[in-house]
Amino acid sequence: MAASSNRPSLSLPGSGGRSKEGILARVSNSAIVQSGTRAASSAAFVAKKLARSTGNAAWIAGTAFLVLCVPLIIVMDREQQLNELEMQQASLLGTPSFASSSAPPATK
């Protein structure tokens, strides 16, 4: 905002003093460029604010995730591993008993 208001005030004395304007001054004084710079600066302002609030939100969400979900994931993963281990052991130890139980029908 400050930049867009500064620019005309700087170039205005020049244009007032001289009847003939340089091509650069004429370009920078044109309405399109002025509105463009204004739009760009306000866009930058909004983008900065947006980035900051997104960063803040991401920080809050990330820490909440770290506290709430990460332990849960680790714990569930270990529980599953334990379950698998138990299944393996059961299948290793369980086969003889399963074979013995299936043996009587085979002898029949």
Added chain:
Amino acid sequence: MGSSVSHAAPPAPPPPVASPLGLIPPQPDAKESESKAEEKVDYLNLPCPVPYEEIQREALFSLKPELFEGMRFDFTKGLNQRFSLSHSVFMGSMELPQSAEPVKVPTAHYEFGANFIDPKFMLFGRVLTDGRLNARAKIDLTDNLILKINAQIQNGPYSQGTFNFDYKGKDYRTQFQMGNGAFYGFNYIQSVTPNLSLGTEAFWLGHQRKSGVGFAARYNTDKMVAAGQVASTGLVALSYVHKVSEKVSLASDFMYNAMSRDATASFGYDYMLRQCRLRGKIDSNGVVSAFLEERLNMGVNFILSAEIEHAKKDYKFGFGMTVGE
């Protein structure tokens, strides 16, 4: 026994009644009486409700773990079957609810405790190095009447003592409380259906000249527990716990205080796994907390506690160890 007999008796009459056409009118009566008898049988064998003060216990278990900041170490040693000693060290910061903003004060204390546990007679004592003493006793006077004594002694005017007489009926419970400061309380809870129980309480604080009444309802099935409580002090508390499986339960609660006009709601999970118990919670004030109890070995537990409040920039992390029991 009686129920099965009375239940078996009514079904016999209808067939002879139904076959003669002239005797149709009595049929509905017979059915009505049968259903009434069934209901009566049902309503006479209601289960005993939970005690009034434990009406929200499932939600409390899941949503209110003992979060702390710092380090704690608890050690319990049983000397014999009935007698055990406990030692506990805590180092960290504690919040003192001073004026408007709570102030964190670094503290360290040691707590010594002695427990005597007998099925009919229990005694618990705790002494802290800063002079606080807490003593509890639970005595079974008869099978149904239990006397509980609780005393808390500390420096300053906050010492208190209470006597509770709990009477457990077949489908109701009642309690009479008596405490210092001329505090008298009475509550009663009754099972209305096998799932629903309703309760009421009344209390009188003599020294502060305050009195109040409260009502509570609890509905529980094997999958869920819903409880609600209203008191004339302006407190409304509702809670709902859903058991997803035998290891996992989800809980939520809502609390409204009409005096201070603030309402909070929270939602949490409670995972009870083979080697650990994990409880997490998020509430409407933006407080996120988690509490992990990890079983390292038989009788050795490792505790991690975390609580984050971004709004106040208040972060609390703690770890601890529990040995014994």
